[in-house]
Amino acid sequence: MAKNPKLVIIVGAGIVGISLAWHLQNLGHEVKLVDPKLYQLEINECASFAATGILMGNIFNPTKGRSWQLRQKSITLWTQWRNSLKFRQQQLIYRPGLLFLSTNKQDQNSQFKAAHSRTELSLSFWNRSMLNRLSPTIPETVLAGLFSPEDGQIDPNHILNAFYKDSLKRGLEIIPEMLIALKRQNNEWRLEIERTHRLKAPWVVLCAGFGLNSIFRRLGYDSVVESIIGQALQLELPHYSENNKWQNWPGSLMWRENSLTPINKNTFWIGSTLESSNYPEIGILGTLINRYTTSPLWLKKSKIIKHWQGRRYRPIYKSAPLLQLLAPGLIVANAHYRNGMLLAPATAEWVQKCITLTSQKEIPLNKV
Numbered sequence: 001m002a003k004n005p006k007l008v009i010i011v012g013a014g015i016v017g018i019s020l021a022w023h024l025q026n027l028g029h030e031v032k033l034v035d036p037k038l039y040q041l042e043i044n045e046c047a048s049f050a051a052t053g054i055l056m057g058n059i060f061n062p063t064k065g066r067s068w069q070l071r072q073k074s075i076t077l078w079t080q081w082r083n084s085l086k087f088r089q090q091q092l093i094y095r096p097g098l099l100f101l102s103t104n105k106q107d108q109n110s111q112f113k114a115a116h117s118r119t120e121l122s123l124s125f126w127n128r129s130m131l132n133r134l135s136p137t138i139p140e141t142v143l144a145g146l147f148s149p150e151d152g153q154i155d156p157n158h159i160l161n162a163f164y165k166d167s168l169k170r171g172l173e174i175i176p177e178m179l180i181a182l183k184r185q186n187n188e189w190r191l192e193i194e195r196t197h198r199l200k201a202p203w204v205v206l207c208a209g210f211g212l213n214s215i216f217r218r219l220g221y222d223s224v225v226e227s228i229i230g231q232a233l234q235l236e237l238p239h240y241s242e243n244n245k246w247q248n249w250p251g252s253l254m255w256r257e258n259s260l261t262p263i264n265k266n267t268f269w270i271g272s273t274l275e276s277s278n279y280p281e282i283g284i285l286g287t288l289i290n291r292y293t294t295s296p297l298w299l300k301k302s303k304i305i306k307h308w309q310g311r312r313y314r315p316i317y318k319s320a321p322l323l324q325l326l327a328p329g330l331i332v333a334n335a336h337y338r339n340g341m342l343l344a345p346a347t348a349e350w351v352q353k354c355i356t357l358t359s360q361k362e363i364p365l366n367k368v
């Protein structure tokens with residue numbers, strides 16, 4: 001528990017903001033959450049509800065630097081967070097295991113090395129004969145795979161609702177309105193909220209996704225984030241594969257920069273991670289399913305049930321995510337691009353340390 005509980009206002013209730021609210025409350029801080037979509041979380045169009053929920057921490061490369069540290073920290077914390085939520089009777093769906101497939105010799109060799117050098121992560125190398133046991137089948141063009149039991153997939157809808165409901169039980173105050181502007185006065189932040197609501201607090205954390213740029217412009221900064229589209233599909237397996245669905249599948253797969261997660265007996269999700277523009281690129285997902293001659297027949301014959309997309313935000317001038325103390329009492333913790341689900345726990349811990357360890361008076365106004 002925090003020795004000196006603080007009043008913290010969080011702006012934005014996607015996965016980053018809502019899990020941060022939950023984490024800070026657990027530590028005894030008083031939290032207010034501001035987001036106009038708060039009463040309609042299920043139909044919120046924010047990136048978090050569009051995510052496919054892959055948590056790829058241990059299997060990631062390169063294995064050094066900030067990104068690696070955030071991933072490692074998050075995988076550890078996700079286990080603790082899931083246990084804590086389950087203990088508090090919250091429903092969530094977690095599908096453990098991630099198998100990263102390789103289709104060329106070079107990747108195959110580095111996977112082999114990773115499995116034998118990163119022993120503390122329990123990674124294992126899957127050769128072709130192990131892949132042959134999977135049904136539906138993995139195409140022959142795949143040479144091998146690297147399996148991580150501690151990576152996996154979490155259902156975005158359930159986890160967002162779990163954080164939300166548990167935080168409400170603990171007394172989270174929600175303000176379902178839009179932040180318009182904020183300014184510093186008498187060592188506090190004064191927030192102008194739409195519909196004449198006014199709030200003040202010594203600490204404010206910005207997690208507003210698409211709303212960040214307009215908040216930043218009001219503070220006198222340039223735009224800081226840009227958006228890249230992300231798409232996903234829900235598909236149904238063809239009927240002929242009925243007897244052996246997902247047999248020996250160890251969880252989700254990463255293949256050709258796409259993730260594939262079995263959701264239930266008949267259906268699965270595919271998420272594309274490689275898109276590069278602000279508009280849905282026609283055919284990115286279709287390519288995987290229909291046009292690659294090497295795609296397995298079951299994938300080509302699967303029926304598309306649902307297609308969705310969301311905007312993923314990333315910093316314009318820096319690598320994702322944006323974790324920064326902007327001014328005394330003002331933090332930005334956002335723009336996680338492709339990994340907001342994965343990195344939410346490490347982000348929350350970073351913010352918590354910032355709030356508890358920093359003496360506000362020592363901090364000059366920072367450049368973004």
Ligand SMILES: Cc1cc2nc3c(=O)[nH]c(=O)nc-3n(C[C@H](O)[C@H](O)[C@H](O)COP(=O)(O)OP(=O)(O)OC[C@H]3O[C@@H](n4cnc5c(N)ncnc54)[C@H](O)[C@@H]3O)c2cc1C
Pocket residue numbers: 011012013014015016017034035036037044046047048049050051052053054055177178179180207208209210211212215229230231232259271272308309310311312313334335336337338339340341342343
């Ligand atoms: C198709 C797709 C698949 C993905 N798959 C994965 C994956 O497998 N694994 C992974 O880790 N990540 C994945 N991501 C990325 C992940 O979804 C994002 O990084 C993450 O959801 C970002 O969360 P967030 O809370 O920062 O932002 P958001 O979810 O966008 O939430 C921002 C919130 O801020 C609110 N807001 C905006 N402006 C204001 C304002 N002025 N005042 C108050 N509130 C405001 C909005 O209403 C919104 O609710 C995927 C994304 C997409 C689109």
